[in-house]
Amino acid sequence: DLSLLRKQTLSFFVFMFGILVMTLLCTQLLLRRRLRKSVVSPLRSLGTAMRQVNTETRNFKVPALKADEEIANLGRAFQELLERLNTSYRDLDDAHQALARSERRLSRAILASSDGIWEWSFDTGQAYFSPRWYEMLGYADQELPMSFQTWKDLCHPEDFLQVYPQIQDVVNSNGAKSYNSEFRMHTKYGDWRWILGRGDVIERDAAGKPLLLSGTHTDVTERRLAEERLRQSEEKFSQLFRLSPDAIVLLVVGSGRLVDVNESFTNISGYSREEALGRTLMDLSIYRNSGEREEIYRRLEHDGFLRDFEFEALHKDGSTVVSAMTCQTLELDGVPHLLAVLRDITQMKKLREVMIQSEKMRSVGGMxxxxxxxxxxxxxxxxxxSYNLVRRTRPDFPKNNEIAQSIGLDMELMARYMRARKLDLFIADIQEAATRAAGIIRRMLDFSRLAESGRSQCDLGTIIEHSLTLARNDYDLKKFYDFKKMDLRVVVEEGLCKLPCTETEIEQVFLNILRNAAQAMAEVTPPVENPRLEIRAFGVGDRVRIEIEDNGPGMKADISRRIFEPFFTTKPPGQGTGLGLSVSYFIVTKGHGGTMDVESDPGRGTRFIIELPAENQRRE
Structure with a gap:
């Protein structure tokens, strides 16, 4: 029984072991099938999908996975990754297209601007020059090495010393500055071209160290030449503006404020540039006559310009300067301005009057x-x-009585008859008129007889004193103008040199002026209460100046302009010949090479100014 029990027990364990083995085998098969279905197949599908991403990235979808939640989540994550990748690809494509468009636009812009492109790598030391970079210097593309040394060799040595420190400054500025400079570069043809170089550091490493410097070259030679021509033109016109003998004025239309004046403006106005700027011509009281000022404005408003308009300008010292104004309106920075040129024609007017006067004198002299x-x-x-008639009617001459008795004539009765009929006065009038006519003839002959004959070195003070003596003894002055009652002052500069002149002629000049002054102060209504006459003589350069000034009634401008004309007089008929001052003028200007002028204003007296040449200003 024990052996049977052992056999049964062994059989049981063998059976149970077999069942266990079969169970394990079945479990293994089930697990293997489950893994293949839930893990291996989804992973294989996922792997296949991943391999297809390389060629079918866009719009690719991962197939639905029948797997565990972890594997399904992995698939979904991969699908999301693909979608984001697709989005990135689309963005990248858009960026590539935008970059391509930008590159095309940049290329067209560079071609249109004709700029040369350059780059310089700090790591390798290599450089890049575009075809246009070479072309603007006359070289073929890449005809010269692309290196920093090439640029240095072509750059003008003087300009390189200025430009290279600027490049170094940009490199060391950590992006805070850009390089912008103009310099000359040597061309293949041997000339120099002006180049505008611009650039910046476009790449740096993490530490901020520069890696790449890039920029452009622009040929600005024509602009530099134009600027140089403009600079030379501006300098030329600036010199013309400063050195012009005519006064040039620039003012703002409307306000009239002076923007600029040249140095000659001081000569006409007496005001310095600093005094004039910011003020108006009216502030400076340049216009003497308001009517002339209004006429200037009227013509400018109507025509927009003015040419050679003559007017009287007031100097700062109160004197009058005859000026000719030419002006034109123009715009500066959109603001209307007026450019005016004022020419001092005072001397020219005087010279013109002298020439006219000389022609008149010459005509009168010939006539x-x-x-x-x-x-x-x-x-x-x-x-x-007339003299014979007076002599032959005198009763105290014996010859007259003898003949009268022979014919029965009583000389006393004849004398009484002549006095009763005023025949003696008629004869006296005839003699006086004939004498005056003879004086006129003498003065007329003076025009054709003035010359340097009889010229000698004369003392001006003596001539003045002699002239005053003649004036004091002059019959007309003593009889009608009482020359001795006049307040007379004579001031002759000490040491004044002698004059080469004809003494009698210069005396005649002084006497004519003195006579006219005395007559003017006596005949004015009412008469000058305290008549004063002052004679001053002093040296001016190589000439001697004589001023004869009175405090009489003065003259209007239209009279003073004609005062030296032959036969011009303001006196009633029969009281003046109009030859005294014209003869004086001719004596001074033609006979002695001097000048004679008059300054007069109504109610402010008259001043005659005579300048005569002198070889030496003062006596040694």
Missing amino acids: AAGIAHEINNPLGIILQA
């Missing part, structure tokens, strides 16, 4: 020589006949 000789003969007969 006087002929007329005088024609009139002198009958005038001499008239004078001689």
